[in-house]
Amino acid sequence: MKRCILFFCLALGAAPCRAWDQNIESKVVPAISSEPDDPAWSKITSVRVVLAPQKLLAPQGGGAVSFIDVQSARTSKDVYFRLRWPDATKDSKFELSGQFVDAVAVQFPLLPDSMPSPFMGEKGKPVNIWRWSAAMQEPQRFPTAYADYHRPDAVEKTILYPTQAEDLAAEGFGTLTKREQRSVSAKGIWADGFWTAVFKRKLTVPDGTAFKKGTVLPVAFAVWDGSGKERDGAKSFSVWHNLLLDRPAPALAKNPIERGRRVYNRYGCATCHGPAGEGGVANPNSQVDPIPPLKRVAEGFTEEEIKAVILKGRMPVAKDPNGIKPRLWMNSWKALMDEEELHVLVDYLFSLMPKEEEGW
Numbered sequence: 033m034k035r036c037i038l039f040f041c042l043a044l045g046a047a048p049c050r051a052w053d054q055n056i057e058s059k060v061v062p063a064i065s066s067e068p069d070d071p072a073w074s075k076i077t078s079v080r081v082v083l084a085p086q087k088l089l090a091p092q093g094g095g096a097v098s099f100i101d102v103q104s105a106r107t108s109k110d111v112y113f114r115l116r117w118p119d120a121t122k123d124s125k126f127e128l129s130g131q132f133v134d135a136v137a138v139q140f141p142l143l144p145d146s147m148p149s150p151f152m153g154e155k156g157k158p159v160n161i162w163r164w165s166a167a168m169q170e171p172q173r174f175p176t177a178y179a180d181y182h183r184p185d186a187v188e189k190t191i192l193y194p195t196q197a198e199d200l201a202a203e204g205f206g207t208l209t210k211r212e213q214r215s216v217s218a219k220g221i222w223a224d225g226f227w228t229a230v231f232k233r234k235l236t237v238p239d240g241t242a243f244k245k246g247t248v249l250p251v252a253f254a255v256w257d258g259s260g261k262e263r264d265g266a267k268s269f270s271v272w273h274n275l276l277l278d279r280p281a282p283a284l285a286k287n288p289i290e291r292g293r294r295v296y297n298r299y300g301c302a303t304c305h306g307p308a309g310e311g312g313v314a315n316p317n318s319q320v321d322p323i324p325p326l327k328r329v330a331e332g333f334t335e336e337e338i339k340a341v342i343l344k345g346r347m348p349v350a351k352d353p354n355g356i357k358p359r360l361w362m363n364s365w366k367a368l369m370d371e372e373e374l375h376v377l378v379d380y381l382f383s384l385m386p387k388e389e390e391g392w
């Protein structure tokens with residue numbers, strides 16, 4: 033649903049309206065396949081999701097790809113996602129260290145009815161990540177060893193990807209683990225400056241995200257561009273959007289503060305600033321360590337000032353210039369967030385101000 037206020041965009045003459053809180057329908061269809069160029073896909077609605085460079089956590093990077101077009105469908109047994117994104121060059125050399133390949137990932141909460149941090153989940157609220165790279169379907173030219181993508185110390189034998197997609201779980205930054213079940217398969221095709229990849233998995237698997245009819249599931253995406261030297265955290269990412277499993281889009285809360293709370297959660301502000309802005313996580317060697325709480329921003333900021341911080345981001349300054357670089361940065365949210373989201377987010381942040389201290 034587009035909630036951009038057209039008038040506002042015209043009046044500003046600014047960047048074109050972008051669309052947020054995207055609703056991606058996943059309906060049951062009689063037949064669909066993992067073939068990216070199966071004509072049946074042309075009947076499935078495609079939704080464009082905006083991506084931004086990952087500038088939250090070292091190693092920062094990404095930004096080569098600014099959007100991904102997403103389709104989803106189900107059969108009585110399986111769920112499918114077809115992802116299409118621009119990439120001028122095909123980079124599919126095997127993922128040995130020092131080589132960069134094109135890749136894509138889709139992320140869901142692992143547990144029902146939860147909205148974890150969009151940045152790889154959080155403790156007690158894990159996420160399930162399916163990741164495909166262009167290297168996974170190349171002939172196995174390096175038959176002896178493979179330096180694991182996420183843990184350089186781990187060495188595996190070939191054949192690595194019988195199902196040609198990784199099924200991963202995470203509970204926060206740096207906790208990515210491969211899952212035993214190789215239940216996710218994928219296939220990608222590069223043509224005319226675009227990758228098109230299809231993921232497929234059974235609707236339910238033990239300990240995997242469940243795709244239950246009638247539910248709405250948060251879903252997020254990431255893309256790596258090999259030629260752009262993107263790998264690990266150097267990627268383009270999205271915040272949470274809605275996957276609708278045979279149901280209409282959830283109604284927006286009437287109360288702007290409630291809508292703002294949802295923006296706060298979808299954008300993962302809590303990952304660094306704590307739930308309800310109660311106080312942030314450690315950021316060693318930053319002049320502001322831990323990361324500041326947000327519940328009192330009404331004291332120190334005007335509405336315009338706080339909007340400026342959110343749109344521009346803010347680079348932490350090192351306490352000791354010779355020490356480590358602070359690991360967590362305040363991203364610029366400009367590429368992802370629309371005016372109305374920003375507005376209700378600030379309403380929400382202002383509402384966090386402890387009541388007894390107001391208006392003296």
Ligand code: HEC
Pocket residue numbers: 088089296299300301302303304305315318319320323324325326329338341342346347348349360361362363365377
């Ligand atoms: C990856 C961590 C991270 C995330 C996620 C994050 N921030 Fe921040 N934020 C920071 C850091 C670090 C600072 C402090 C930078 C400095 O001044 O040293 C900060 C500062 C701020 C400030 C200024 C606060 C003050 O008292 O100076 C505001 C306002 C803010 N963030 C809002 C947000 C909002 C709203 C979101 C979600 C859209 C968000 N942040 C997401 C890391 C993050």
